[in-house]
Amino acid sequence: KRLLVVDDQPDMSELVRHVAESLDYEVWMAVDGKEFMRVFDSFDPTVVVIDILMPEIDGIELVKWLKGRDYGAKVFVATAFDPKYAKLAESLGEADGLDISYINKPFQVADLRTALS
Structure with missing residues:
Protein backbone atom coordinates (compact mmCIF):
# COMPACT_ATOMS: atom_id res chain seq x y z
CA LYS A 1 0.00 0.00 0.00
CA ARG A 2 1.34 3.43 -0.99
CA LEU A 3 -0.06 6.76 0.22
CA LEU A 4 0.79 10.17 -1.25
CA VAL A 5 -0.21 13.12 0.92
CA VAL A 6 -0.05 16.73 -0.24
CA ASP A 7 -0.45 19.51 2.31
CA ASP A 8 1.27 22.87 2.69
CA GLN A 9 1.23 22.38 6.48
CA PRO A 10 4.03 19.93 7.37
CA ASP A 11 2.48 19.02 10.74
CA MET A 12 -0.67 17.75 9.00
CA SER A 13 1.38 15.67 6.55
CA GLU A 14 3.41 14.26 9.44
CA LEU A 15 0.24 13.18 11.25
CA VAL A 16 -1.06 11.44 8.12
CA ARG A 17 2.35 9.79 7.65
CA HIS A 18 2.43 8.57 11.25
CA VAL A 19 -1.05 7.03 11.08
CA ALA A 20 -0.55 5.56 7.60
CA GLU A 21 2.81 3.99 8.47
CA SER A 22 1.21 2.38 11.53
CA LEU A 23 -1.18 0.72 9.04
CA ASP A 24 1.75 -0.52 6.90
CA TYR A 25 1.56 2.11 4.18
CA GLU A 26 4.64 3.36 2.40
CA VAL A 27 4.23 7.16 2.51
CA TRP A 28 5.46 10.03 0.35
CA MET A 29 4.75 13.61 1.43
CA ALA A 30 4.47 16.45 -1.10
CA VAL A 31 4.57 20.07 0.06
CA ASP A 32 2.55 21.47 -2.86
CA GLY A 33 0.58 20.54 -5.94
CA LYS A 34 3.59 20.78 -8.26
CA GLU A 35 5.55 18.25 -6.22
CA PHE A 36 2.46 15.99 -6.04
CA MET A 37 2.18 15.94 -9.84
CA ARG A 38 5.94 15.45 -10.27
CA VAL A 39 6.15 12.33 -8.05
CA PHE A 40 2.71 10.83 -8.72
CA ASP A 41 3.57 8.49 -11.60
CA SER A 42 6.85 7.21 -10.18
CA PHE A 43 5.35 6.59 -6.71
CA ASP A 44 2.08 5.14 -8.09
CA PRO A 45 0.02 5.65 -4.89
CA THR A 46 -2.89 3.42 -3.96
CA GLY A 72 -8.71 4.32 -9.92
CA ALA A 73 -7.58 4.27 -6.29
CA LYS A 74 -8.90 6.05 -3.17
CA VAL A 75 -8.81 9.86 -2.89
CA PHE A 76 -9.37 11.82 0.32
CA VAL A 77 -9.83 15.59 0.18
CA ALA A 78 -9.40 17.62 3.35
CA THR A 79 -9.73 21.17 4.59
CA ALA A 80 -9.84 23.01 7.89
CA PHE A 81 -11.82 25.81 6.29
CA ASP A 82 -15.26 25.96 4.71
CA PRO A 83 -16.22 22.37 3.81
CA LYS A 84 -17.94 23.60 0.63
CA TYR A 85 -14.53 23.47 -1.12
CA ALA A 86 -13.97 19.84 -0.17
CA LYS A 87 -17.55 18.98 -1.10
CA LEU A 88 -17.02 20.63 -4.51
CA ALA A 89 -13.88 18.56 -5.08
CA GLU A 90 -15.72 15.46 -3.90
CA SER A 91 -18.62 16.02 -6.31
CA LEU A 92 -16.23 16.78 -9.21
CA GLY A 93 -14.42 13.52 -8.59
CA GLU A 94 -17.55 11.44 -8.10
CA ALA A 95 -19.02 12.75 -11.36
CA ASP A 96 -16.12 11.16 -13.23
CA GLY A 97 -15.91 7.97 -11.21
CA LEU A 98 -13.17 8.77 -8.68
CA ASP A 99 -13.42 6.92 -5.36
CA ILE A 100 -13.33 10.14 -3.34
CA SER A 101 -14.26 11.13 0.22
CA TYR A 102 -14.03 14.24 2.37
CA ILE A 103 -12.26 14.34 5.75
CA ASN A 104 -12.07 17.21 8.22
CA LYS A 105 -8.91 18.94 9.37
CA PRO A 106 -7.45 19.04 11.86
CA PHE A 107 -7.32 15.27 11.53
CA GLN A 108 -8.46 13.14 14.44
CA VAL A 109 -6.18 10.09 14.69
CA ALA A 110 -9.07 7.64 15.19
CA ASP A 111 -11.00 9.04 12.20
CA LEU A 112 -7.91 9.00 10.00
CA ARG A 113 -7.09 5.44 11.05
CA THR A 114 -10.66 4.33 10.21
CA ALA A 115 -10.59 6.08 6.83
CA LEU A 116 -7.28 4.47 5.84
CA SER A 117 -8.16 0.98 7.09
Missing part, protein backbone atom coordinates in the same frame (compact mmCIF):
# COMPACT_ATOMS: atom_id res chain seq x y z
CA VAL A 47 -4.33 6.22 -1.77
CA VAL A 48 -3.95 10.00 -1.95
CA VAL A 49 -4.78 12.61 0.70
CA ILE A 50 -5.14 16.11 -0.76
CA ASP A 51 -5.40 19.38 1.14
CA ILE A 52 -7.92 21.59 -0.67
CA LEU A 53 -6.60 25.07 0.14
CA MET A 54 -2.98 25.39 -0.98
CA PRO A 55 -1.13 28.15 -2.83
CA GLU A 56 -0.64 27.93 -6.61
CA ILE A 57 -2.16 24.50 -7.42
CA ASP A 58 -5.01 23.76 -5.01
CA GLY A 59 -6.74 20.50 -4.22
CA ILE A 60 -9.62 21.10 -6.62
CA GLU A 61 -7.13 21.43 -9.47
CA LEU A 62 -5.42 18.22 -8.34
CA VAL A 63 -8.74 16.35 -8.33
CA LYS A 64 -9.34 17.53 -11.91
CA TRP A 65 -5.79 16.43 -12.80
CA LEU A 66 -6.41 12.97 -11.30
CA LYS A 67 -9.66 12.65 -13.29
CA GLY A 68 -7.69 13.20 -16.49
CA ARG A 69 -5.26 10.42 -15.55
CA ASP A 70 -7.89 7.70 -15.08
CA TYR A 71 -6.83 7.26 -11.45
